[in-house]
Amino acid sequence: MRIAKVREGAEAERAAARARAEAELTGLTRELSGLRRAISDARRAEARRASEAAAPASPRARERDRGLDAASRAASRAREALREPAPEPVTEGPPPGVGDHVHDPVMGFRGRILAIDGDRAEVQGGSARMRIPLGRLVRDRAAARRAEFTEPPPPVASVSAPAATLEVDVRGQRVEEARGEVRDRMDAAAMAGLPSVRVIHGHGTGALRTVVREELRRHPLVARAEPAPPDQGGDGATIAHLTDD
Structure with missing residues (x-):
């Protein structure tokens, strides 16, 4: 129950942070559009009044350019925040054991533990079987819940397993x-x-x-x-x- 509450809180916090970033990006996008229109209009007016094509920009035009640059950088930061990957799931408690459904976040491999040898676990996932460091595995509770209503669990390692020979x-x-x-x-x-x-x-x-x-x-x-x-x-x-x- 405690893990579920922690995860729900983390999900809610991530959703709120994303909503804030999206709202900020929307506002900055509107601000950028307004600044670009204002600068475009002002530059056309200045071009008409300028006596030479290479006349230096006025202080007001330079100030508008600085504002546009600052708004562009803020919008880029907001977009980057929206692209950040979600943090790893919160885990606590003892490590998974034989028969548990697990997930390896590093390799993206999912399966069920058949046996544990020291600090490594033998994990069966689909048609592949891997030996993965036990400390890297987290319980895949969603897969465990699905398995309860589908097929019987796969057999785990037992005394009937083939002997290791050269x-x-x-x-x-x-x-x-x-x-x-x-x-x-x-x-x-x-x-x-x-x-x-x-x-x-x-x-x-x-x-x-x-x-x-x-x-x-x-x-x-x-x-x-x-x-x-x-x-x-x-x-x-x-x-x-x-x-x-």
Whole structure:
């Protein structure tokens, strides 16, 4: 309740500040229009009276120019105020936990926490899964409310999660089965802090090799993938090097 009140107050204050800026900009725009018309009329009159085209401007004309310049600067400041981004939402309380809907303001990534490893959280958002510093995440209460009335929550990490290993053998699997196996094993290896994983796909027709390397290129936790050295399977295996953050 306290957070809601603080946020409502912040929203009301931002709305009031924007309304003030808009009103100020409207007034300054009218003032600028009036000044421009007055200066234009005065300059036409002075041009008619001037004996030379290069006659210096009168003190009154210079004063009008200064007024126009000051009003222009004030209008620019008002427009800039209207363009300022809204401040970050007010947050307080304990950090989010497993199962919470969260938002990363830095990356704009939204999802749900599947697991927490030290100071990092594994967040599933749509078809992407990311490891993000826990301290950077804020609860996404709007998404949590929507989830209450839509589909059941996604499963969180449990003892049935695949084990983290330095080697994965997908030979004999169907293409989509191998794709899922590689994705899950990379997730598990990254959570365990492994530096790399060797994926054995064999030579065969090349279909498994293609899908394995495609999945590794797309995986957000894989820094790079390359064929294994000759003594580790050569082109019949692929080494996936995991990110270190």
